[in-house]
Amino acid sequence: MNLCPSCGHEHDNNAVRCPECGSFYSKIIEMIDAEAADEEKHTLRGRCKRILDSGDIKLALLQEWQQIKAGLSKQALFALFVIFAFVFALIITVL
Ligand SMILES: [Zn+2]
Structure with missing residues (x-):
């Protein structure tokens, strides 16, 4: 009720x-x-707000980072890796 x-x-x-x-x-x-x-929990603004609201910014940042890392799937990490590798290869060829 x-x-x-x-x-x-x-x-x-x-x-x-x-x-x-x-x-x-x-x-x-x-x-x-x-x-x-x-x-809000998953937006950058929400994250920043929570970090600033908490007393210990360093600890809050660490917790946020762990959350982001846990949220990233293996596929997302692979995509990031490919992007980095591509950019790296591009820089190498330009140099
Ligand atoms: Zn009523």
Whole structure:
């Protein structure tokens, strides 16, 4: 059971609108917020914000880096390697 945010009336989890006061539950808004927060986690801005917000910037940076590394798949790492190899080869031929 949940409580209506505007009048406190109890309702089951499936209800979208409060039968008591008629206001829509914030479920949808919460979902959007949760999604935005989740997306924020993976954006550069979100990362920077979290790093700056935390007291220990060095530790936060390390944690972020570990997260990024864990998020990268083997394919992504391979793609990065190919790009680096290509750029390297290009530089060598130009020189
Ligand atoms: Zn209500």
